[in-house]
Amino acid sequence: MGDVHFSRGRARRGAVLVFFWILGLISLSCAARLSVEKQKLQVQKHLNRLNKPAVKTIESPDGDFIDCVHISHQPAFDHPYLKDHNIQMRPNYHPEGLFDVNKVSDEKPPIKQPKEHSAPIKQLWHMNGKCPEGTIPIRRTKEEDVLRASSVKRYGRKKHRAIPKPRSADPDLVNESGHQHAIAYVEGDKYYGAKATINVWEPRIQQPNEFSLSQLWILGGSFGEDLNSIEAGWQVSPDLYGDNNTRLFTYWTSDAYQATGCYNLLCSGFIQINSEIAMGASISPVSAYRNSQYDISILVWKDPKEGHWWMQFGNDYVLGYWPSFLFSYLADSASMIEWGGEVVNSEPDGHHTSTQMGSGHFPEEGFGKSSYFRNIQVVDESNNLKAPKGLGTFTEQSNCYDVQTGSNGDWGHYFYYGGPGKNPNCP
Ligand SMILES: *[C@@H]1O[C@H](CO)[C@@H](O)[C@H](O)[C@H]1NC(C)=O
Ligand SMILES: *[C@@H]1O[C@H](CO)[C@@H](O)[C@H](O)[C@H]1NC(C)=O
Numbered sequence: 001m002g003d004v005h006f007s008r009g010r011a012r013r014g015a016v017l018v019f020f021w022i023l024g025l026i027s028l029s030c031a032a033r034l035s036v037e038k039q040k041l042q043v044q045k046h047l048n049r050l051n052k053p054a055v056k057t058i059e060s061p062d063g064d065f066i067d068c069v070h071i072s073h074q075p076a077f078d079h080p081y082l083k084d085h086n087i088q089m090r091p092n093y094h095p096e097g098l099f100d101v102n103k104v105s106d107e108k109p110p111i112k113q114p115k116e117h118s119a120p121i122k123q124l125w126h127m128n129g130k131c132p133e134g135t136i137p138i139r140r141t142k143e144e145d146v147l148r149a150s151s152v153k154r155y156g157r158k159k160h161r162a163i164p165k166p167r168s169a170d171p172d173l174v175n176e177s178g179h180q181h182a183i184a185y186v187e188g189d190k191y192y193g194a195k196a197t198i199n200v201w202e203p204r205i206q207q208p209n210e211f212s213l214s215q216l217w218i219l220g221g222s223f224g225e226d227l228n229s230i231e232a233g234w235q236v237s238p239d240l241y242g243d244n245n246t247r248l249f250t251y252w253t254s255d256a257y258q259a260t261g262c263y264n265l266l267c268s269g270f271i272q273i274n275s276e277i278a279m280g281a282s283i284s285p286v287s288a289y290r291n292s293q294y295d296i297s298i299l300v301w302k303d304p305k306e307g308h309w310w311m312q313f314g315n316d317y318v319l320g321y322w323p324s325f326l327f328s329y330l331a332d333s334a335s336m337i338e339w340g341g342e343v344v345n346s347e348p349d350g351h352h353t354s355t356q357m358g359s360g361h362f363p364e365e366g367f368g369k370s371s372y373f374r375n376i377q378v379v380d381e382s383n384n385l386k387a388p389k390g391l392g393t394f395t396e397q398s399n400c401y402d403v404q405t406g407s408n409g410d411w412g413h414y415f416y417y418g419g420p421g422k423n424p425n426c427p
Contacts, residue, residue: 358418
């Protein structure tokens with residue numbers, strides 16, 4: 001009897017448990033549905049913040065939508081400090097002595113190289129239209145772009161510690177981050193800008209969460225939590241853009257990639273004035289091995305009057321500026337300039353990815369095969385372009401990705417850089 005009673009009690013308790021278990025399941029699935037709803041709402045809210053009302057939209061052959069947004073409606077003006085900002089439609093000074101920025105052109109004759117194409121590099125979306133005057137082209141962010149990020153907050157941001165630290169006191173840190181670099185750099189002076197002409201390629205990316213880029217860095221402060229950085233160049237990043245296209249990009253941060261800054265116009269900060277170039281849009285054409293070579297020029301300089309950091313793409317396009325209040329150290333000057341390539345290696349345990357840097361070929365191969373930066377220059381105190389003094393190089397593992405500098409009459413200071421990543425000498 002006692003036994004029966006006991007088991008009946010157990011059965012009742014069992015039924016109660018099952019009841020609560022089912023209740024638990026129902027509420028779990030409700031919670032899950034609620035959190036999916038919440039995430040959707042969050043993504044939608046973020047998209048509404050990022051994508052401003054367009055005067056006109058151009059669909060690019062690569063599937064991008066380029067929104068032509070009235071210049072005063074761009075994301076920069078969401079920033080509380082920019083509410084009453086007077087947009088500057090031209091810089092006060094130009095390091096090449098070109099005050100009429102509407103007709104910016106190189107003083108020097110164009111550099112002729114074997115097999116170098118004279119066709120100007122364009123963005124792919126130009127094939128399908130132009131933005132009207134008074135608007136700026138913005139690559140529209142799609143829902144799936146945001147969903148690929150680890151969180152809404154992380155979308156459009158670099159991960160912490162993405163900066164190369166030449167002669168790092170703690171090499172483990174450099175390795176730990178999984179980022180690999182092959183760069184040239186100068187430090188130990190005050191810099192007011194930098195210029196480079198960068199060979200454009202479409203490196204192969206092994207894993208969708210990896211990227212490959214080629215850029216210049218304008219750095220201020222120490223490599224601590226308050227590092228200031230302005231960056232521009234080209235990148236292939238399936239995570240950020242959802243494809244393998246080579247795209248023009250910019251980045252800025254004033255706290256070592258923590259709370260401030262972003263790629264392109266994905267947060268308020270950069271003020272764009274140009275109606276022809278869209279940040280984050282595909283560059284076309286790109287170079288081919290032993291075939292046509294294409295390159296882009298990027299100049300970033302500090303306006304000595306207002307203190308803003310301006311950016312120019314090619315010889316004709318002054319894109320806009322980062323207001324000086326965004327920065328601490330860079331509000332004065334830069335303490336270091338870097339030029340070169342970076343890839344993310346997602347392979348664990350010291351193994352390497354076959355994600356390519358540059359052309360995917362080592363510097364020894366030279367022109368038409370290896371990727372280059374040429375005519376690299378810094379802007380000095382008197383706002384003049386100068387050859388970099390005491391150019392150093394850095395790479396974590398030269399068997400994976402390497403860098404080699406040189407100089408000559410036409411190319412000034414230049415370097416070849418990059419590599420295939422994983423290979424017999426880089427397991
Ligand atoms: C990007 O390239 C990788 C490797 O070459 C390939 O596996 C992947 O499908 C490509 N992604 C897209 C979106 O084309
Ligand atoms: C990174 O780690 C590899 C081995 O995994 C080592 O050979 C290399 O020297 C390290 N790089 C730096 C910069 O310490």
